[in-house]
Amino acid sequence: MVTAIGFEGSANKLGVGIVKDGKILANCRRTYITPPGEGFLPRETAEHHQENIHAVMREAFAESGLSPRDIDVINLDIEMGRLITKAKNPTVLYVSGGNTQIIAYSRQRYRIFGETIDIAVGNCLDRFARVLKLSNAPSPGYNIEQAAKKGKKYLHLPYSVKGMDVSFSGILSYMEDKITELLKEYTPEDLCYSLQETVFAMLVEITERAMAHCGSDEVSTKSKFYIGSPCRICSSPGIVDVHGRC
Template sequence: MVIAIGFEGSANKLGIGIVKDGEILANCRRTYITPPGEGFLPRETAEHHQQNIHDVLQEALEQSGISPQEIDVVCYTKGPGMGAPLSVCAIVARTCAKLWNKPILGVNHCIGHIEMGRLITKANNPTVLYVSGGNTQVIAYSRQRYRIFGETIDIAVGNCLDRFARVLKLSNAPSPGYNIEQAAKKGNKYLQLPYCVKGMDVSFSGILSYMEDKIDDLLKDYSPEDLCFSLQETLFAMLIEITERAMAHCGSDEVLIVGGVGCNERLQAMMGVMCEERGARLFATDERFCIDNGVMIAHAGALAHAAGTRMDFTDATITQRYRTDDVLVTWRDD
């Protein structure tokens, strides 16, 4: 039996979660929200995390009913992510590990998403589409690694959506991607956009530049809702194409969507059609678990800890570019 606490703060979500053998005892979160038209910068995001982390930690301990003495391992996001916000959580996690005299474990953010998705949906060995503000990857497990079959070669799909929301001055509450999704539901006039799939990889920066450069002209013929609709349809079609190709290569009959953009109901619906045509099953979670959270870090760390993975305290650092396939998956041998 492993009780783990997880600290997540790789971007604008600050989350602390506590798990006990796959059971979620606490899932507490604060989001740094900027004014419409503005993104979030590392320093201001880190300040938000600094101002809130003690309250969130206290809330998580109270919600779980667990005392620090009962915790077996302190887990934190090692990377990938924004340096300053990652550092805030790493420092607090190291401090807690020292004060409580507990082992510490750095967790790969992407693998946290994957293992959380597998826990919640009960997917066995899925092809994973990981889509968020900072990452876009198609992943499948093989020989104790999560292998990357395809990814973005420039910006992540969530970053593309967020930046287009800024062009339209959409609110950042609760998130720009969510507001694009709601606007897209009212759009029905499709604008042909650049479609950029390169083998197993995708590129989103050209599509964004095209819409940014031509926005004034486009708004003469298309409503903002039409443009949101057109952008979503194009981006998601690209993602489904490379996911299906990875499934065919791996002989997979399961797809798991994880990451913040994975909450998008239109993406889930489009992926569902592809899965139905292939006789495959789709697995997806809601915003409690697909948006960055501390529980996923706690759960992935608990799996690794139970499998014998240990980290020296001097290695409890952060790595902004921490690849999904850098991690030895000690807890799986299938």
């Protein structure tokens, strides 16, 4: 049985996980939180991670009941969930504050079949959360999702998909430029709902297109934030989420 430890330092998230033969023994995290309406600076975030990494690692070993001597390998990942779910040929939807890509294994290598041509979807959501001055705790994307659940009125927003590429700067610019006017007719919850549904539809479209191109019937949602939760992805027709969370 192989015992593996993995370190996560994506954006403002810091985490240490320990897995043994497919069983999660520890999954410990810290998040650098900034005031509502503000983003996080790389230097300050790096300082937060440096100050907390040893404590998080000790917490992970304590939670797992193991010591550093018990670790066989240090992990890095591309297709999360394959060990547990036994997925054979997943298409990877990789979304975060800095990335939006559709990746799949084809002809002996991993290939990027589609991506954002400007800003990442996570960056789009983070910046819109600042416009509405939503809290950064636990994350802007999560708070947009919670607000969206209360939205009742849908606003048609710019929808930009070309092939398997997407663009989110137009949606964000539209919302930023017209926010004062929009808030006279729509609630913040309506706007969160409209933005979430629009970007989600765009991601599902390019994911399904890549799956059809590669002959895949599985998708791995490798993400550092969530739009409507991973269950939204796997509930779409023809898509099976290999994370096993649904």
